[in-house]
Amino acid sequence: MLASATPSVIFVDDDRQLLDSLRDRLLRMRTGWDMHFHDNARDAMAELKNTGSKGAILVTDWMMPGTDGLTLCKRFTTASHDKQSDIPHYYVILMTGRQGIENIEEALDSGADDFIAKPFDTRELVARIRVGIRTCHLENDLQAANMHLAKQAITDPLTGLLNRRRALEILGTELDRSMRGTQSMAVAMADIDHFKNVNDTLGHEAGDRVLKVIAQRLQAVARRYDAVVRWGGEEFLLICPHAGQDEIRSIAERMRASISASPIETQSGNDPLSITISIGTAVVAPGVKVAADAIVASADRALYAAKHAGRNSVQCAKLGYH
Numbered sequence: 001m002l003a004s005a006t007p008s009v010i011f012v013d014d015d016r017q018l019l020d021s022l023r024d025r026l027l028r029m030r031t032g033w034d035m036h037f038h039d040n041a042r043d044a045m046a047e048l049k050n051t052g053s054k055g056a057i058l059v060t061d062w063m064m065p066g067t068d069g070l071t072l073c074k075r076f077t078t079a080s081h082d083k084q085s086d087i088p089h090y091y092v093i094l095m096t097g098r099q100g101i102e103n104i105e106e107a108l109d110s111g112a113d114d115f116i117a118k119p120f121d122t123r124e125l126v127a128r129i130r131v132g133i134r135t136c137h138l139e140n141d142l143q144a145a146n147m148h149l150a151k152q153a154i155t156d157p158l159t160g161l162l163n164r165r166r167a168l169e170i171l172g173t174e175l176d177r178s179m180r181g182t183q184s185m186a187v188a189m190a191d192i193d194h195f196k197n198v199n200d201t202l203g204h205e206a207g208d209r210v211l212k213v214i215a216q217r218l219q220a221v222a223r224r225y226d227a228v229v230r231w232g233g234e235e236f237l238l239i240c241p242h243a244g245q246d247e248i249r250s251i252a253e254r255m256r257a258s259i260s261a262s263p264i265e266t267q268s269g270n271d272p273l274s275i276t277i278s279i280g281t282a283v284v285a286p287g288v289k290v291a292a293d294a295i296v297a298s299a300d301r302a303l304y305a306a307k308h309a310g311r312n313s314v315q316c317a318k319l320g321y322h
């Protein structure tokens with residue numbers, strides 16, 4: 001269960017007397033809510049923007065000088081329903097002395113979630129606010145769950161690095177940018193040397209430990225804007241925007257050295273393992289159209305050459321250079 005903070009409750013009415021007596025009655029009821037009272041829409045709007053991710057219940061009068069309750073309601077429901085917006089969830093209760101079904105219809109059609117006719121019993125308002133709080137909680141939890149799922153969908157669970165699915169998206173974007181622009185881009189494909197031996201002799205737990213440490217070390221040598229990916233099994237891919245031939249070679253060299261420099265501790269009682277990686281890089285010249293699978297295939301061939309050259313080494317390929 002995902003926890004979410006209790007939303008604020010914001011009351012807006014140009015009738016100061018009503019606002020004061022409502023405040024008194026609510027305080028006596030000890031609702032424990034974080035309550036705010038405003039006599040105009042402008043101040044309420046500012047308050048709403050300050051509520052942060054916990055959301056708010058807006059209890060607003062309809063008829064007010066300046067911005068009326070219906071307009072206030074429309075502004076916030078439009079903003080909070082916009083998927084790109086950071087504005088959290090709002091639940092709006094419109095209160096008014098206007099009678100008639102057509103008024104209830106208009107209020108609810110304008111985006112209000114609930115409607116209460118003046119004069120009302122405070123206990124009824126409190127019960128309706130509780131429904132609003134419940135709804136806000138559900139929406140916040142749903143949003144948090146969605147964000148969690150979205151992160152999971154692009155992350156390798158063992159190492160926490162980006163997964164292949166996300167890598168292909170980034171590759172597509174960066175290759176496109178490089179084709180349209182004046183900057184080259186490059187990738188480095190790294191593969192752990194003799195990794196099968198680790199799993200075969202020490203077991204998969206030790207193998208997983210090695211993968212995690214390597215992931216951390218690669219992340220540490222990558223530049224801030226590089227993407228570090230668990231490509232699959234014991235293969236890692238670094239996507240390096242704006243990197244040229246010299247740069248990708250030195251990044252790959254740093255990657256290689258960061259692994260071979262110090263042995264990896266797998267479990268107590270066992271000697272730390274000396275591990276090495278082989279790396280193949282591929283760099284694409286600016287303005288050249290290259291598909292994602294083509295740059296990966298090119299880096300793969302260079303990696304194969306690095307393995308043949310005796311492992312713990314770097315081989316570089318280039319695409320679109322004359």
Ligand SMILES: [Mg+2]
Nearest residue numbers: 014061063064
């Ligand atoms: Mg009024």
